[in-house]
Amino acid sequence: MAYDAPITEIEFCLKEIARIGDLQGLPGLGAYDEDILRPVLEEAAKLARDVLAPLNQTGDSQGARLEDGGVIAADGFKAAYEAFRTGGWMGLAAPEAWGGQGLPRAMALGVLEMFHAANMAFTLCPMLSFGAIEALLAHGTDDQKQMYLPKLVAGDWTGTMNLTEPQAGSDVGALTSKAVPNADGSYAITGQKIYITWGDHDLTDNIIHLVLARIPGAPTGSKGVSLFLVPKVLVNSDGSLGARNAVKCIGLERKIGIHASPTCVMEYAGATGWLIGEANKGLACMFTMMNSARLNVGLEGVGVGEAAYQAAFSYAQDRKQGKADGVSGPAPILHHADVRRTLITMRARVAAARAICYACGVSADLAHASDTPSIRATAKAREDLLTPIAKAWSTDMGVDVASLGVQVHGGMGFMSDTLAAQLYRDARIAPIYEGTNGIQAIDLVGRKLAGNGGASMRAMLTEIDETVRLARSTNDPQFVQLAERLWAASKALAEATDWMLARMKAEEQDKALAGATAYLGLAGDVIGGHFLARAAIAARSKETNFRARQIALAGFFAETSLASAPGRVPGIVESGDRFLDNSRALFGIE
């Protein structure tokens, strides 16, 4: 069955939950008007359905391959990329000054979700390019921007991120690649990088690598790391392509998923590169784009989850087993209550993750484009808070929902040729890269909470209070019940937040971090439940079926994820003591 983007759900989520309307008329987003939203989503949905989705399973079974001249993408990917490029999708949210369309990031996230759902392996290529564009926009010199940005924004060239080395994964500061200054101001980059997504390919005639390396004499650790731009093919001053640079892919990883996305081992053998931003500030440069890269990965969870839901729903309509009331002969398994339970679980969780990601995107847009400093500051804090949750909660959800999708398929779900099985394999990378979900939890507690004394989380709790108030004021029993569950869950989140802040203040960091992953899970559930409740309230004025769906999803999420929230506080605030104290007995370390 084909992936068909849930345009109405995406539009509704952007408008009524994430409140993309707040962006209308902002200076940096001049091209945005609410009327443009639906047509753009519809165009993206066509590309997703007609071009990207049909290549998802063939790309998985064929994979990318490394030949003498470099990496060859799976069949059809080059043409698909050409359709993506000519559609102008690379520059959707890039500044108009560089050839982009200057539309909100949040809107681009709606598009990104569709592309990930249709073909995550393909979509990683543009996704990494977004990161390169952002880094250049923030830290490139004017000359660098002139030379590279128009080509990247147009999609004529793609970009990569080169951080990881075998001994330097989560601990980026441990990297050892060298950058030796040349006489002309460029650098000679030498070293090996691993896990480089779309590090080489034949979709475009040039690739712009952003590479972390050390300049001789730089301080050890993360304070001696600089960022360099290293083109695959050197660019002449007139913009034409010159000589091949001394960088190449020397191996492809064998992975359990995203087979069509070449994961490259890259060798830099004195390759010519140029410093981006200041020397030894490379990690800071990476961090400016880290938030948006993490949010983009969160969308992978949403996309894969939605694709898994659609595949399972379709299978449940077709597959006949057993009997059901009102159905003559063998009944589609959709008629069995347990299957429907599984499907609504999938759907509610996807909807919650979508809301968290889009809301984070609108905050990112406001933080960037609002002309009011206080709004920018508040929005930035909200974006920062939501980012690790969007990344980790959504990608964990993606894995769980893909697994449920396999389950709905029964034995077929375990077969290699089934889309559900592919999604289960593909989904598994997203909780790992762009900062493991454990790192996200540490970021949430260590930086996002402790960094501002909990102010941004308290602002979120106030936002939730408003939803509680609105739901109560309907005087509709279903909404009042929803309000009470959301209220109790938010009190649980507040309690856990206070405990985390107290631990960080008391410098009992280990105890806080022992509960960080469980805390992030709770925060995602409560904030997700808040957004679904907001959706249900907004849907009261919509047509009957749409309204019924929103209240069913919000109600289900409330009676499962929100109702269990208070009981999950002990697992956050007590666990650390218990197993850190017993680490000798459990793990043989103090």
Place this chain on the structure above:
Amino acid sequence: MAYDAPITEIEFCLKEIARIGDLQGLPGLGAYDEDILRPVLEEAAKLARDVLAPLNQTGDSQGARLEDGGVIAADGFKAAYEAFRTGGWMGLAAPEAWGGQGLPRAMALGVLEMFHAANMAFTLCPMLSFGAIEALLAHGTDDQKQMYLPKLVAGDWTGTMNLTEPQAGSDVGALTSKAVPNADGSYAITGQKIYITWGDHDLTDNIIHLVLARIPGAPTGSKGVSLFLVPKVLVNSDGSLGARNAVKCIGLERKIGIHASPTCVMEYAGATGWLIGEANKGLACMFTMMNSARLNVGLEGVGVGEAAYQAAFSYAQDRKQGKADGVSGPAPILHHADVRRTLITMRARVAAARAICYACGVSADLAHASDTPSIRATAKAREDLLTPIAKAWSTDMGVDVASLGVQVHGGMGFMSDTLAAQLYRDARIAPIYEGTNGIQAIDLVGRKLAGNGGASMRAMLTEIDETVRLARSTNDPQFVQLAERLWAASKALAEATDWMLARMKAEEQDKALAGATAYLGLAGDVIGGHFLARAAIAARSKETNFRARQIALAGFFAETSLASAPGRVPGIVESGDRFLDNSRALFGIE
């Protein structure tokens, strides 16, 4: 790293949680003595570590293959099977009268866990043979037993189960394979069967297939299905092998895991078979062995979970990233609190599943071998209750824990050659076959609860009360806290149980079944928490580290899974109303 069986944990669990000592001296288990337990477990651990585990990853990458003459197992599997066979492992729990060792089933489960952990793909071959042995013991004629049992029990031949056809998976009654009577009392079996585990191989010179088919004129549906014994090679009356029977493997499925286990499409082209049990009672014959087959699959979850834990723990000791207090230079990631949190989550859940499975096994032994009718009846009810929980809760756990194992490995966990990645793929089948976990939940609510008006669940709640009482009576604050959490969780389970019984009585079956999976999850958590508490109490007299481990595991499980139990009742008792009422809006059906 090599899998090393947790012999001490397994022995402790069998003795102190599952109470295998209750079996000592029972007539059918005359060979069992407590002194024999440890030596047998140690022998099994050697086979698991030295023979089976080294073939796990090579078997995965090579897989089984179909050639002209039949299926060839992966390299080394034939020699490994020979070691398994000569070790007498096939007949460990089989009756001495047929060449077995007459030891308790529960003890064999401890062994089975190790073999699954070391190499699940291999272990499926004997596991299916256990089922064939059991079916013959229960339903075979004396002649059939004489002819086949000694060879099966010795492991000279293996057995298979042939149920599934493309249109008949969970709905076995929909099968269409035919069995036409021959003049000599045998039948000519014709049809195609799919998903036949180890349906063909080169490990032994004969394979005994148990096949469900219809005799012409039989009633439609499940009441017209009969069970047949169909040898791959016909057996002469003197026991020597005769002509090849008209059954062969015509295809192997391409799966995402258990690659070394050939999943066969079997073609029966007028193959000669013999009726097992009565005509048209085939499903009942299958059901007699279903309970034990399901429990054996539960052990797959335990085994894979334990293997995933060991691999993750080992990796966390070796992999160095970042800094930690008390460690100079880069620290093993085991020192990071979040990693330890993940590891204890894995370990506690594996321990709970192990306890549920072994306890179910001891009940199965008592139900079979006790000389007191009332004990047999009580034990049978307990076995019946625990079986669907052992199967579904343990295999869902296996998937979740394998996924956490991948996460601990970071990027390495996504690489095809990493054991963690294999376990993530292998684990995914266990919630599907031998009755999907949704079917288990329906079985729990529809048969095991409603079948005796909740008596067996109430007996389990009484058993839990006793653990609560014992924990409280220690007057140790840690145990008192454990007792309070177990008590509150058991009240939640009681509440959900009463609701389920009321729905079934009111013939609101759909509402009950809508919550069945969530109910099974709750039951597994509460019963698992009860067993871990029992373990912690029993460990009070053990050495310091062992004692500390048991209380840490029980305490962690209590503050996470038990503490959240009361908040999960709404998701069981309310969900059905909400989404069944909204099925038109959500799913397009009434």
